[in-house]
Amino acid sequence: MSATTFDARAVPAAPRPYHVPLWRLYLLRACYLVLVVGMGGQVWPALFHHHPWTLMQGVVNSMLAAMTALAVLGLRYPLAMLPILFFELAWKTIWLAALAYPAWRAHAVDAAMAETIFQCAPIAIIWLVPPWRYVIETYLKGPGDRWR
DSSP, X not given: OOTTOOOGGGSOOOOOOOOOOHHHHHHHHHHHHHIIIIIHHHHHHHHHSOOOOOHHHHHHHHHHHHHXXXXXXXXXXXXXXXXXXXXXXXXXXXXXXXXXXHHHHTTOOOHHHHHHHHHHTTHHHHTTSSOHHHHIIIIISSOOOOOO
């Protein structure tokens, strides 16, 4: 065999993309729908009919409104909009771990914090929804976008 001969066996096969089952796509869509209806149903009316907010209340409510608006796209494109779901998972998990848990351990949970804990706690179930194999294959093992 000469050095110029091409050996097809020497070229690694391209990895096959992970096929996300249809039931998982519908489960993702259900999560986006809960975001749109549940959170959006509270945030959007408050944007148009609210008492004067503090600066931070306005920032938080505007951010949540933007997230619910983008979650609408998740109904049609559940895999492409996974970062929106990840953001929801991340902020609620961080808040529960960094603020709620220490307050609970110190017996310092007031009524407002208890209500927020109740609203954030279902995130534990949502961690089971993303197709983690797809996430690993796409976001961790897949090629990144070019830098130049």
